Amino acid sequence: MSSDQHKFLTVGFILAMICVAAAYDSLDPNGNVEVKWDVMSWTADGYVAIVTITNFQMYRHIRSPGWSLGWVWAKREVIWSIQGAEAVDQGDCSTFTETMPHSCKRDPLVVDLLPGTPYNQQVARCCKGGVLTSWGQDPSSAVSSFQFTVGHSGNSNKTVRLPKNFTFHGPGRGYTCSPPKIAPNSAFYSSDGRRKTYASMTWNVTCTYTQFLASETPTCCLSMSSFYSSKITPCQACACGCQDRTACILKESDLESVTGLNAPLLQCTAHNCPIQVHWHVKENYKGYWRLMITITNLNYRLNYSQWTLVVEHPNFSNIMEVYSFVYRPIAPFISNNGTALFYGLKSVNDVLLEAGPNGNVQSEMILQKDSAFTLEQGWAFPRKVYFDGDECVMPLPESFPFLPNLANANPVPLSALARILVAIFLALLS
Numbered sequence: 001m002s003s004d005q006h007k008f009l010t011v012g013f014i015l016a017m018i019c020v021a022a023a024y025d026s027l028d029p030n031g032n033v034e035v036k037w038d039v040m041s042w043t044a045d046g047y048v049a050i051v052t053i054t055n056f057q058m059y060r061h062i063r064s065p066g067w068s069l070g071w072v073w074a075k076r077e078v079i080w081s082i083q084g085a086e087a088v089d090q091g092d093c094s095t096f097t098e099t100m101p102h103s104c105k106r107d108p109l110v111v112d113l114l115p116g117t118p119y120n121q122q123v124a125r126c127c128k129g130g131v132l133t134s135w136g137q138d139p140s141s142a143v144s145s146f147q148f149t150v151g152h153s154g155n156s157n158k159t160v161r162l163p164k165n166f167t168f169h170g171p172g173r174g175y176t177c178s179p180p181k182i183a184p185n186s187a188f189y190s191s192d193g194r195r196k197t198y199a200s201m202t203w204n205v206t207c208t209y210t211q212f213l214a215s216e217t218p219t220c221c222l223s224m225s226s227f228y229s230s231k232i233t234p235c236q237a238c239a240c241g242c243q244d245r246t247a248c249i250l251k252e253s254d255l256e257s258v259t260g261l262n263a264p265l266l267q268c269t270a271h272n273c274p275i276q277v278h279w280h281v282k283e284n285y286k287g288y289w290r291l292m293i294t295i296t297n298l299n300y301r302l303n304y305s306q307w308t309l310v311v312e313h314p315n316f317s318n319i320m321e322v323y324s325f326v327y328r329p330i331a332p333f334i335s336n337n338g339t340a341l342f343y344g345l346k347s348v349n350d351v352l353l354e355a356g357p358n359g360n361v362q363s364e365m366i367l368q369k370d371s372a373f374t375l376e377q378g379w380a381f382p383r384k385v386y387f388d389g390d391e392c393v394m395p396l397p398e399s400f401p402f403l404p405n406l407a408n409a410n411p412v413p414l415s416a417l418a419r420i421l422v423a424i425f426l427a428l429l430s
Contacts, residue, residue, distance in 0.1 A: 025209075027058075027310060027312065027330060027339055027384070027386070028057060028058045028059065028060075028330070030056060031056060031057035031058055031059075031060065031135075031208075031209070032056050032057065032206050032207060032208050032209075033053065033054070033055050033056065033057065033062075033067075033168055033170065033175065033206075033207040033208075033209075034053070034054045034056060034204060034205070034206055034207075035051065035052070035053055035069065035166065035168070035177070035204065035205040035206075035207065036051070036052045036053075036054070036183075036186065036202065036203075036204050037049055037051050037180070037202065037203050037204070037205070038050045038051075038052070038185075038186045038199035038201075038202050039160070039199055039200045039201035039202070040147075040199055040200065041200065042155040042156065042200065043149065043151070043155060044155065045151045045152055045153070045155060046077070046080070046149065046150040046151040046152065046153040046154070046155055047149075047150055047153065047155060047160065047200070047201075048147065048148070048149050048150075049147070049148060049149075049150060050123070050145060050146075050147045050199075051069070051110075051145065051146055051147075051148070052125075052143065052144070052145045053067060053069065053132070053143070053144045053145070053168075054142060054143050055132040055133070055134060055135060055142040055143070056135050056142070057134055057135060057209065057389065058134060058135050058136035058330060058341065059134050059136050059137075059308040059310045059330075059341050059386060059388075059389055060134055060209060060308070060388065060389025061131075061132060061133050061134040061137065061142075061306050061308065061388070061389075062130065062131060062132040062170040062171065063131060063171065063304075063305060063306065063388075064129060064130070064131055064171070064305065065129065065130060065171050066111065066112050066128070066129045066130015066131050066132075066170075066171055067111070067112065067130040067132065067144065067168065067169065067170050067171065068088075068109055068110065068111045068130070068168070068169045068171065069109070069110050069111075069166070069167070069168055070107060070108065070109040070110070070166070070167040070168075071107070071108070071163040071164065071165060071166045071167070072106060072107045072163060072164050072165040073106055073107070073108075073153075073163055074161035074162060074163060074164060075152065075153060075154075075161055076106075076152050077150050077151065077152050077153045077163075078093075078101040078102075078103065078104050078150070078151045078152055079101055079102045079103040079104075079108060079148050079149070079150060079151075080099070080101050080102060080148075080149040080150070080151045081102055081148065081149045082102050082103075082110075082146060082147070082148035082149075083121055083122065083123050083126075083146065083147050083148070084112075084113060084121070084122055084123035084125075084126030084127060084145060084146035084147055085110050085111060085112050085113060085126065085146035085148075086102075086110065086111060086113060087102060087103035087105065087108045087109065087110050088109050088110075088111055089103065089105055089108070089109065090102065090103050090104065090105070091103055091104040091105035091106075091108075092104055101151065102148075107165075110146065111130055112126060112127065112128060112129060112130035112144055112146070113126060113127040113129075114127065114129050115127055115128060115129060123145055123146060123147045124145060125143050125144055125145040126144060126145055126146055128141075128144060130144070130171065131306075132144055132170075133306055134306075134308055134389075136308070136328055136330065136341050137306065137308065137341075137343055157200070157201050160201065162180045162182075162203055163180065164179065164180070166178075166179075166180065166205045166207070168207040170209075172214060173213055173214050174209050174210060174211065174213045174214025174215075175207040175208065175209055175210075175213075176207065176208055176210060176213070177205050177206070177207040178205055178206045178207070179205075180203040180204065180205050181203060181204055181205075182201075182202070182203050183202045183203055183204045184202065185198045185199045185200070185201065185202045186198065186199045186202045209389065211389075211390050211391060214390070215390070216241075217240045217241035217272075218239060218240045218273065218390065218391070218392065218393045219240060219273065219274055219275060219387070219388075219390045220240075220273050220274070220275035220276065220277060220385075220387040220390060220392040220393070221235035221236060221239040221240060221271050221273040221275075221276055221277070221392050221393040221394075222235065222276075222277050222278075222279060222382070222385050222392050222393065222394050222395060223235050223276060223277070223278045223279070223395070224278070224279050224280070224381055224395060224400060224401055225278070225279075225280045225281075225401060226280065226281040226380070226401040227280075227281060227282055227283065227284075228281070228284070228375070228401070228402075229401035229402050231401045231402070232401075233395045233399050233400060233401055234270065234271070234395075235269075235270070235271035235273060235276060235393065235395070236271060236393055236394075236395060236396070237270045237271060238270070238271065238272060239271040239272070239273055239393035240271060240272045240273035240274070240393070241272050242272065243272055245268055248266050248267065248268035248269075248272070249265070249266065249267050249268060249300055249355075250268050252300070252355075252356060255300055265299050265300055265301045265302065266298055266299055266300070266355075267298040267299075267300065267355050269298060271393075273298065273393070274297070274298050274299040274302070275295065275296070275297060275298065275299075275304075275387050275388075275392075276295075276296045276298060277293065277294070277295050277296075277309070277385055277387060277392055278293070278294040278295075278296070279291070279292075279293060279381060279382060279385075280292040280293075280294070281375075281380050281381075281401075282364065284375065287368060287369055288320065288366050288367060288368055288369060289366075289367055289369060289373075289380070290364060290365070290366050290367075291364065291365050291366075291367065291380075292362065292363070292364045293309070293311075293325075293342075293362065293363050293364075293365070294360055294361075294362045295307070295309060295352060295360060295361050295362070295387065296355075296359060296360040297352050297353065297354060297355050297359040297360065298355050298359075299354060299355055300354055300355045300356070301354060302354060303351055303352065303353050303354055304351070304352040304388065305350065305351045305352075306343070306344075306350055306351075307343060307344060307350070307351075307352045307361075307387070307388055308341060308342070308343045308386075308387070308388055308389065309325075309341075309342040309343070309385070309386070309387055310330065310339065310340070310341050310342075310384075310385070310386040310389075311339070311340050311342070311382050311384070311385050311386075312338060312339045312382060312383040312384040312385075313338055313339075313340075313381075313382045313383060314338045314370075314372060314379075314383075315338065315367050315369070315370060315372075315373060316329070316338045316339060316340045316367070317329070317338050317370075318367050318368040318369070318370055319340065319365055319366075319367055320365075320366045320367060320368050321365060321366040322342070322363060322364075322365045323363055323364045323365065324345070324348075324349060324361070324362065324363040324364070325342040325343065325344065325345070325349075325361075325363040326342065326343050326344070326345060327340060327341070327342055327365075328340070328341040328342075329341075342363065344361060349361045378397060378400035381400055382394075
């Protein structure tokens with residue numbers, strides 16, 4: 001082997017290891033999207049299969065316009081018919097003169113059907129426009145299925161060859177899929193639960209998410225403040241990349257003059273992030289402390305539906321009350337349960353509206369102090385924050401607001417200083 005070949009293989013190995021490491025999420029170690037392909041019956045030249053896509057990610061959902069699943073056939077297979085989804089391109093089917101296949105593409109790309117699809121084109125758990133909730137929000141809505149008939153493939157376990165080069169978009173880039181692996185045949189139960197049948201053949205594909213593959217720059221940042229300090233710690237400058245002022249919106253009235261698909265969408269800020277999360281330590285009582293979290297959308301043309309917020313903080317195992325958000329603890333390890341999942345109340349604030357007066361959601365929460373509680377050295381601020389599954393850029397530790405370790409014996413009204421800080425923060429967002 002030449003030295004150049006050796007260098008090429010070494011670089012390739014290093015890049016592969018980086019991708020694997022980046023795809024691992026310590027807060028959601030089992031989070032992935034699983035594609036299960038069940039051959040239900042054999043036909044004269046192929047088989048009928050049910051494909052099930054399950055989002056096992058605890059806090060990363062698949063938003064509109066939804067998932068798309070692609071692969072490369074191992075032979076010259078065609079899709080004769082399909083229910084619950086559709087191939088986006090039929091391909092060249094000119095060699096067929098009688099029955100026309102649904103798709104003749106060697107590398108088909110399949111997408112979910114939209115809500116309201118005629119009943120005779122549906123199957124169970126289809127037709128949601130490709131939208132899947134995160135597993136932590138609602139497991140029943142984190143699954144999508146479609147059924148199709150494959151031809152020219154062989155019609156037995158010995159003659160069928162597994163597709164290859166699977167791709168999954170949810171809806172954008174970021175997912176890397178494993179090769180398909182033969183799995184134990186799936187079991188299916190009758191509607192009354194009395195009879196169990198099995199697939200003739202089953203294989204699985206696992207797709208994992210890597211943030212830097214999805215976006216070249218981060219997509220959110222964290223700012224901080226405290227009622228004990230006049231200092232407001234802003235998001236880091238250029239946290240989500242740097243751009244000049246001609247590539248963003250200075251004020252909302254400028255939107256009327258913006259046209260075109262490539263027009264700027266974000267409000268001009270020093271950090272250039274579409275999402276800003278603000279953490280405000282609001283009150284300190286004798287046995288409790290109060291926290292306010294505000295999520296602000298700075299994108300003028302994008303709503304975030306079914307949004308999620310994940311926060312890691314050592315005192316989050318002692319949350320007593322949460323207002324306006326749904327709260328769920330996440331405990332990837334038994335020894336560490338200081339991680340919380342938050343999302344909006346359905347039909348109340350589960351949609352974070354586009355930038356503007358209504359482009360924010362807010363919650364307050366009360367936490368019981370534990371033996372480790374202190375207001376010194378930034379302990380009251382989070383260790384990690386994720387919005388919609390992407391990690392937010394944190395301020396540098398030396399920039400955290402200074403917090404003296406003092407407490408009021410009884411709850412007191414919000415101080416005048418705190419009111420001023422909140423007013424200044426809201427003014428900065430306007």
